[in-house]
Amino acid sequence: MTDLIAEPAVEPLMYSDESLAKACSISKWTVERARKSGELPAYNIGSLVRIDRVDALNWVRSKPWEPKRAGA
Numbered sequence: 001m002t003d004l005i006a007e008p009a010v011e012p013l014m015y016s017d018e019s020l021a022k023a024c025s026i027s028k029w030t031v032e033r034a035r036k037s038g039e040l041p042a043y044n045i046g047s048l049v050r051i052d053r054v055d056a057l058n059w060v061r062s063k064p065w066e067p068k069r070a071g072a
Helices: 016-025 027-039 053-062
Strands: 043-045 048-052
Touching: 016 027, 016 048, 027 048, 048 053
Parallel strands: none
Antiparallel strands: 043 048
16 A cells, blocks of 8 residues: 655746636636736746746736626
8 A cells, every 4th residue: 555645735936827827716818918918027938938926926916806796
């Protein structure tokens, strides 16, 4: 019988548009729009675009994030 040892959760240092959207439970397009408008800083690493964890946290904290109302 093997022992299963859970690995501790590790916060990523950088996010892709998709991984940040998933972590925040928002649309990938919301992240992409913010990045392309300059509201959310991003970095090119080779052919990849990545968002720094600190920048992502600051961006999320700066938003009012209110739920949509039915029929709105």
